[in-house]
Structure formats: structure tokens, C-alpha cells
Amino acid sequence: DAGVTQSPTHLIKTRGQQVTLRCSPKSGHDTVSWYQQALGQGPQFIFQYYEEEERQRGNFPDRFSGHQFPNYSSELNVNALLLGDSALYLCASSLAGTGYNEQFFGPGTRLTVL
Amino acid sequence: AQSVTQLGSHVSVSEGALVLLRCNYSSSVPPYLFWYVQYPNQGLQLLLKYTTGATLVKGINGFEAEFKKSETSFHLTKPSAHMSDAAEYFCAVRTWAGANNLFFGTGTRLTVIP
Numbered sequence: 375d376a377g378v379t380q381s382p383t384h385l386i387k388t389r390g391q392q393v394t395l396r397c398s399p400k401s402g403h404d405t406v407s408w409y410q411q412a413l414g415q416g417p418q419f420i421f422q423y424y425e426e427e428e429r430q431r432g433n434f435p436d437r438f439s440g441h442q443f444p445n446y447s448s449e450l451n452v453n454a455l456l457l458g459d460s461a462l463y464l465c466a467s468s469l470a471g472t473g474y475n476e477q478f479f480g481p482g483t484r485l486t487v488l
Numbered sequence: 489a490q491s492v493t494q495l496g497s498h499v500s501v502s503e504g505a506l507v508l509l510r511c512n513y514s515s516s517v518p519p520y521l522f523w524y525v526q527y528p529n530q531g532l533q534l535l536l537k538y539t540t541g542a543t544l545v546k547g548i549n550g551f552e553a554e555f556k557k558s559e560t561s562f563h564l565t566k567p568s569a570h571m572s573d574a575a576e577y578f579c580a581v582r583t584w585a586g587a588n589n590l591f592f593g594t595g596t597r598l599t600v601i602p
């Protein structure tokens with residue numbers, strides 16, 4: 375049973391560029407959340423996708439956008455990159471339903487903005 | 489609003505000694521509380537969680553935590569530290585009722601001295 379996978383593992387971009395990060399959820403999961411983890415900090419919730427729509431969003435600017443595909447995989451897009459966007463981006467998947475549904479995290483994509 | 493405070497960004501213990509990592513929270517909804525562990529260059533792994541019911545929660549790898557509503561605390565303990573416990577530990581609280589997204593603390597790095 376494959377867990378949450380993310381690609382690429384590492385990425386280097388320059389200021390002003392755009393980047394796309396990808397996530398495949400754990401088998402059987404239909405919901406994907408994205409988190410940003412800056413160096414020395416805890417992860418911060420960016421947004422969550424379910425049924426191909428953004429359902430919840432944290433305190434991130436519109437430069438951060440996403441997409442969910444019919445197979446439940448997801449992309450995170452960041453436009454007009456800033457130095458402060460350098461971070462580990464974590465994807466978490468879960469299965470929607472009643473009660474609390476545990477999130478399973480992927481290994482992350484390390485983004486460096488120069 | 490939700491917040492999490494982890495007291496001590498770095499904690500060092502001797503192998504075999506008690507591990508105590510502190511977490512205090514603030515939540516405007518009944519709190520669901522979590523401890524995650526992160527090993528270098530890896531994603532987050534759930535150690536344990538409190539949602540409802542028994543306030544003493546046992547997790548993986550011998551860790552446990554006690555939810556104390558009066559103290560707004562959810563401290564993580566392990567009776568005897570092992571070298572393999574060296575990692576970053578994050579306390580988290582769910583963002584709002586009905587959601588499964590999380591608000592994380594800034595983390596505590598645990599070092600185990602042989």
C-alpha cells in the first residue's frame with residue numbers, strides 16, 4: 375500500500391518564477407491538504423482539496439493556488455516566487471467522512487528560491 | 489482562534505532517562521490534539537492523538553500524552569529515551585470544528601545523549 379508521494383524531492387527557482395508541486399494521496403484517500411514548513415518552524419496549513427474543489431484555506435495569498443484531479447492527486451502552484459517562499463512543502467491526504475479523519479503526510483518537496 | 493505553544497525549542501536527555509516535551513494550547517472549539525514526529529529529511533508521522541474520551545493517550549514507540557483541560561496542556565512523555573527517539577516533535581491542534589486540518593507549534597528538537 376503506497377503512502378503519500380510527492381514530486382519533485384527538491385527544486386530550485388529564482389524570484390519571480392512560478393513553480394508546480396505534485397502530490398499523490400495514499401491509496402483510498404480522496405482529500406488532499408497542503409502545508410508550508412519554513413526552516414525551524416512548524417507546518418502551516420495552506421489549503422485543502424476535496425471533490426476537485428478548494429474547501430478550506432489558510433492565511434496564504436492568492437499567489438498560492440491548487441488543483442485536484444479526478445484521480446484525487448493534487449498540484450500546488452506558486453506564482454511570482456519570493457525568497458520567503460523557500461520552505462518544505464508537505465502534502466497530506468485523508469478520507470472524507472464522519473468524525474475526525476487522520477491526515478497522512480508525504481515526505482515533502484524542498485523548494486529553494488534564490 | 490487556535491494556537492499552540494511548545495516550551496523549549498531544544499531538549500536534551502540521556503539515554504534511558506524520562507522524556508518530557510511540553511505543549512500548551514488555545515482553542516475556541518473543543519480541542520483535538522496531536523503529537524507528530526519528524527525525522528531529518530522526512531515528512532510527519534503521527535505519534536498519538538486526543539479527540540474525545542480517555543484523557544491519557546498512548547501512542548507508538550512507547551510515547552503517551554495526557555490532556556489536561558484545566559491546564560490547557562497536552563505534554564508528551566516517554567519513560568525511557570532511546571537513541572532512535574532523536575528527532576523533531578510537533579504538537580498540533582485542529583484548526584476548527586469539523587475540519588481535520590491542523591495548527592502546529594514551532595517544534596521541539598529532542599537530542600538523546602548516549
